[in-house]
Amino acid sequence: MIQVDNITKQFKKVVKQPGLLGSVKSLFSPKSEIVTAVDKVSFTVPDGEVLGFIGPNGAGKSTVIKMLTGILTPTSGSCTINGKIPQQDRKNYVREIGAVFGQRTQLWWDLPLVETYSVLKEIYEVPDDKFKKRMDFLNEVLDLQTFVKSPVRTLSLGQRMRADIAASLLHSPKVLFLDEPTIGLDVVVKDNIRKAIAKINQEEKTTVILTTHDLSDIELLCKRIVMIDKGKNVFDGNLHDLKSKYGQMRELCFETDQIQEVKSNLQYLQHFNVSEDDVVVSIDGANVNVKFNSDKIAVADILGYTLQHIRINDINVKDSDIEEIIRRLYKEGVTDNE
Amino acid sequence: MLKTIKRMLKMHRIFIAQDLKKMMEYKIDFLTGAFSFLLGQAINIAFLWIIFSQIPQLKGWSYDQIIFIYGFSLLPKAIDHLFFDNLWMVGYSIVAKGEFDKYLTRPINPLFTVIVERFQVDAFGELVVGIVLIASVIGKVSLQWSVLNVILFILIIPFATLIYTGIKILTSALSFWTKRSGQVTHLVYAVNDFAKYPTTIYNNFIKTVITYIIPFACTAFYPASYFITGENPLFNLGLTVVMSMVLMTVSILVWNKGVSAYESAGS
Numbered sequence: 043m044i045q046v047d048n049i050t051k052q053f054k055k056v057v058k059q060p061g062l063l064g065s066v067k068s069l070f071s072p073k074s075e076i077v078t079a080v081d082k083v084s085f086t087v088p089d090g091e092v093l094g095f096i097g098p099n100g101a102g103k104s105t106v107i108k109m110l111t112g113i114l115t116p117t118s119g120s121c122t123i124n125g126k127i128p129q130q131d132r133k134n135y136v137r138e139i140g141a142v143f144g145q146r147t148q149l150w151w152d153l154p155l156v157e158t159y160s161v162l163k164e165i166y167e168v169p170d171d172k173f174k175k176r177m178d179f180l181n182e183v184l185d186l187q188t189f190v191k192s193p194v195r196t197l198s199l200g201q202r203m204r205a206d207i208a209a210s211l212l213h214s215p216k217v218l219f220l221d222e223p224t225i226g227l228d229v230v231v232k233d234n235i236r237k238a239i240a241k242i243n244q245e246e247k248t249t250v251i252l253t254t255h256d257l258s259d260i261e262l263l264c265k266r267i268v269m270i271d272k273g274k275n276v277f278d279g280n281l282h283d284l285k286s287k288y289g290q291m292r293e294l295c296f297e298t299d300q301i302q303e304v305k306s307n308l309q310y311l312q313h314f315n316v317s318e319d320d321v322v323v324s325i326d327g328a329n330v331n332v333k334f335n336s337d338k339i340a341v342a343d344i345l346g347y348t349l350q351h352i353r354i355n356d357i358n359v360k361d362s363d364i365e366e367i368i369r370r371l372y373k374e375g376v377t378d379n380e
Numbered sequence: 381m382l383k384t385i386k387r388m389l390k391m392h393r394i395f396i397a398q399d400l401k402k403m404m405e406y407k408i409d410f411l412t413g414a415f416s417f418l419l420g421q422a423i424n425i426a427f428l429w430i431i432f433s434q435i436p437q438l439k440g441w442s443y444d445q446i447i448f449i450y451g452f453s454l455l456p457k458a459i460d461h462l463f464f465d466n467l468w469m470v471g472y473s474i475v476a477k478g479e480f481d482k483y484l485t486r487p488i489n490p491l492f493t494v495i496v497e498r499f500q501v502d503a504f505g506e507l508v509v510g511i512v513l514i515a516s517v518i519g520k521v522s523l524q525w526s527v528l529n530v531i532l533f534i535l536i537i538p539f540a541t542l543i544y545t546g547i548k549i550l551t552s553a554l555s556f557w558t559k560r561s562g563q564v565t566h567l568v569y570a571v572n573d574f575a576k577y578p579t580t581i582y583n584n585f586i587k588t589v590i591t592y593i594i595p596f597a598c599t600a601f602y603p604a605s606y607f608i609t610g611e612n613p614l615f616n617l618g619l620t621v622v623m624s625m626v627l628m629t630v631s632i633l634v635w636n637k638g639v640s641a642y643e644s645a646g647s
Contacts, residue, residue, distance in 0.1 A: 053643060108644055113484045115640040129640065133487045141485050148482045152402045164394050165486055167387075193405065 044087040044110070044217060044249065049119035051080040051105050079105045081273040082119065089216070090247040092239070094264035094281075096254065102273040103253045104143075107221050110251070111141045123217055137166065140210030144222035147206055149194040155205050156190050159212060166213035173212075180208040183238045200231035207235070211242065217249045218242070224256055236262050284367065286337075291367065294332040294344055296357040304330055307351040314339050314347075328355075391488060395496040403501070421505045425512065441578045444517040445608050451513030452607075453576045453600030456540035458506035464545045466498035470552040472562035478645025491549070491635055521608045533607060536617055539624040540599040546627030547594065549635055556638030568594055575600045595623040 057073045058064055080102040087093050097103050108114040110121050112128030112135055120127060128135045149158045163173045181187055184204040189197055197205060203223060210218060220239070224232045240263060242248050254260065260267060260281060267284055269277035277284055298304065310321040310332065320335040334344055341359055348354070403410045428450070436443055474480050474494070483490035523529065551568055555561035571589070575596035579587055590597040598620040606616035 104646070108481070111485050113481045113644055114642065132484070136485050137487045139485070143481065146478075146481065148485075150398060150402070152405050153398065157398065157401065161394060161398055164391060165488055 043089055044121070044123050044251070046083060046085050046106075046110070046121045047119055048082045048084050049080060049106065049109055049116050049121055050078065050082055051102075051109060051114060052117045053077045053079055079273050080109070080116075080270075083270060083273070083275050084119075085268050085275065085278055087249055087251065089249055090243070091266060092243050092250040092252065092264050094252055094254065094260040094267040095270075096260065096267060097270040097276075101271050103270065104221060105273075106270070107141075107219055107251070107253060111139060111219055112136060137213065138215055139217045139219060140213070140215035141219040142203075142206050142210045142221065142223055144203065144220075144225040147194070147202060148209055149202070149205055151194050154191050154193050155186070155197070158194065158205075158209055159190075162209055162212050168213055176212060176214065180211060183241050184208050185234070200227050200234075203227065203231075203235065204238070207238065211248075214246065215248065217251070220250065220252045222253055222255070224254060224259055232256070232258070239263055290336045291333055292336045292341065293360050294334060294348065294357070295360070296330050296332075296348065296352075297328050297355045298330060298352055299328070299355065300353055301325065301328055301330075303352060308348065310334070310339075310344070310347075314343070388488075388492060391492075392496045395493075396499040399497065399499045400501075417502060417505055421509060424505070424509055428509075428513070438578060439581045441580075444520040446578065447513050447517045448521050448608060449578060449600055449604040450576050451510045451517070452604040454506045454510030454513070455537055456544060456599045457572070458503045458510055459537065459541045460544035460548070461500055461503035461506060463499070464495050464548060465500035465503070466494055466496075467545075467548040467552045468562065468565060469498075470494060471555045471560060471565050473560075475555040475642065476559045476645070480642060481644055484639070484642075490639065491632070523607050523610050529607065532613075532617060536603045536620055539621050540603060542624040542628050543595055543599050543620070546624065546631045550627070550631035553631065553635040553638040556641045556643075559643075572596050577601075578605070591619075592623075595619075595627070598623045 053076070054074050055077045056068060057075055058068045083102075083106060085093075095103055095106070105114065109116050110123075110128075112132055115129055123135065123138055126135045126138070149155065150161065159177065162168075168176065181190075184207060186204060186208055189201050189205070194202065194205070207220070207223065218239075223239070224235055227235070236259060239250060239252070243250055243263075250263070252259065252263065264281065266280055267277065268275065269284070277287070279287075300307070304323075304325060308323070310316070310323065311318065314321070316335070316338050320338050322333040324331045324333075332344070332348075345357075345359070348357075403413075432443060432447060432450075435446065438446055441449075470480070480490070480494075483493045486493060518525075547568055548565060551561055551565040553561075554564055571594045574582065574586060574590050579590065579597045579601040582590075587597075591602075602616045603620050605611075606613055
């Protein structure tokens with residue numbers, strides 16, 4: 043059980059004037075201001091849950107994760123995992139957690155991958171027989187065999203990410219933190235990694251806290267979402283609640299030869315009698331992208347209307363990504379009403 | 381306690397092996413390094429010989445005694461360089477780039493892990509030169525090499541080493557607040573050149589600085605002068621022990637405070 047209680051992190055930031063002269067000035071009379079990166083965030087995660095931790099860039103996601111993994115010391119508030127506080131009992135605390143930061147690696151860059159695992163085995167004091175079983179399991183889930191003997195620097199990004207996830211799981215942690223584990227990966231690799239995370243969660247009841255910008259990660263893995271923005275908690279619930287609470291923006295994409303007629307033939311605003319926030323049309327070559335609020339316009343209606351009024355080569359409807367929901371959140375002013 | 385030490389020694393061995401394997405991974409680089417290392421040491425010894433043969437004596441210290449002090453100064457420096465070199469990287473990049481994160485998520489002491497991650501074989505050069513210099517004059521400096529003095533000699537070296545290490549921990553830990561502190565370490569280390577020669581040749585200001593503030597004189601001149609003259613063991617050896625303990629205590633306190641001020645880097 044993870045308990046996060048009013049956790050707050052403030053950074054002191056030196057305000058610099060622009061240019062070289064400004065830099066020199068601030069060297070002698072530094073002006074600083076306090077920036078609150080995380081502001082009284084609270085949530086709890088029961089054992090075995092996969093929690094999606096989302097928010098726009100700079101919202102404070104990584105800062106929260108770094109406090110939970112014991113890297114940063116909170117300015118106030120606390121986080122505990124099974125009653126342990128990272129700053130008081132780091133050694134025992136970190137034995138219970140594994141962490142992967144998608145942008146960084148903890149692997150030994152110059153050596154074959156297998157060397158990293160044998161050092162981590164010693165660091166976490168994993169007994170020989172358990173280590174062997176563990177490697178077999180991780181091999182099976184993350185498919186490491188083909189590159190386990192290659193130097194880490196020669197691995198592809200997808201391989202490296204799988205290797206890093208395996209490294210974080212070697213000591214069978216109860217909680218796994220994944221900060222953007224699918225960043226920069228292609229669809230197939232993303233899919234493999236999601237399957238692996240789901241499998242580990244199911245078989246070992248590992249609690250997973252995951253940050254991502256990819257809505258598919260959330261949809262396929264997470265029962266619950268915590269969303270923060272500007273350092274504050276703005277949502278805590280499941281994906282369906284999020285969508286119905288904030289209005290579901292979806293996207294209608296189609297390709298047409300009659301690109302000139304799109305503007306004149308398709309009068310979404312008038313036809314459905316909605317505001318400009320609810321329908322946004324953008325055109326790129328022969329491709330048209332219509333973002334619409336599916337609470338106000340039914341998918342069937344917009345599809346029927348579009349098909350009637352224009353000749354279409356290809357069409358599909360998809361959910362918009364998290365960024366879109368967040369953009370929507372700004373407009374509705376959720377953050378201000380907090 | 382004993383278990384912890386045993387575990388630390390084991391981890392130390394594993395990390396050193398890892399670093400050596402890393403060197404072997406790049407064979408040409410390793411061979412070039414080994415060659416340039418041997419060449420560098422040969423030039424170094426030749427150069428010292430030329431310099432010192434021009435100086436018959438310095439403020440009452442004979443040529444042989446100066447060589448002894450110089451050689452002595454290299455031993456703790458080399459041992460520190462060999463085992464604790466990675467501390468430089470803390471102030472130069474590890475903290476600024478946020479690479480310190482990974483040390484904090486592992487169940488071993490972060491300071492210990494940073495230190496053992498690098499095994500600086502270059503340091504064998506200083507060690508060899510130091511031993512050669514001491515060996516070449518050991519019969520000629522006036523001390524009687526009793527069993528007690530040999531034991532004292534062996535015991536004082538680790539304390540002298542920890543003065544270097546303490547200074548590096550302290551100045552590196554500043555980077556937790558300032559992000560980069562490599563230049564501070566560098567600045568303090570520049571004072572080290574004073575330590576290679578008899579402290580009595582300097583004016584009072586420099587003498588005070590290198591005795592009590594940045595106590596590099598305790599890494600060479602004071603202990604070495606005991607082994608040359610046999611005088612004042614309490615001050616000459618005792619000061620080294622006291623200074624190294626004080627420095628290590630202060631630097632570890634500052635380090636620990638620094639770790640909780642660590643701000644990582646955005647990702």
